[in-house]
Amino acid sequence: MTGSDEDPRIAELRTAVSRLRRELAAHPAEFPDRAIAEDELAALAAMATGGIPEIPRLRSSLLLIAGAIGSVSALSRGLSGVRQAVDLFGETPRT
Numbered sequence: 001m002t003g004s005d006e007d008p009r010i011a012e013l014r015t016a017v018s019r020l021r022r023e024l025a026a027h028p029a030e031f032p033d034r035a036i037a038e039d040e041l042a043a044l045a046a047m048a049t050g051g052i053p054e055i056p057r058l059r060s061s062l063l064l065i066a067g068a069i070g071s072v073s074a075l076s077r078g079l080s081g082v083r084q085a086v087d088l089f090g091e092t093p094r095t
Helices: 008-026 034-049 055-069 073-087
Strands: none
Touching: 008 034, 008 055, 008 073, 034 055, 055 073
16 A cells, blocks of 8 residues: 555554664563563564554453563563554444
């Protein structure tokens, strides 16, 4: 897709994920679930390049990332950006 044809939600998700990945890479402290956060951010990045992602999978990744880095206050702003980007995709339909 060209920039003008791209879904703005996907562009926002891609930007937020990229930002948090950079912040996480630059964060000097190791913590037990860092690898989980890195893996799920990579999964979100892949979803953002593959068209409209599945909302349940987006939310699952977000929960895993939040659980992994939620207590690292230096990353809270980036995490909030990813959450807001995921929220742009709306709610999962209830069956």
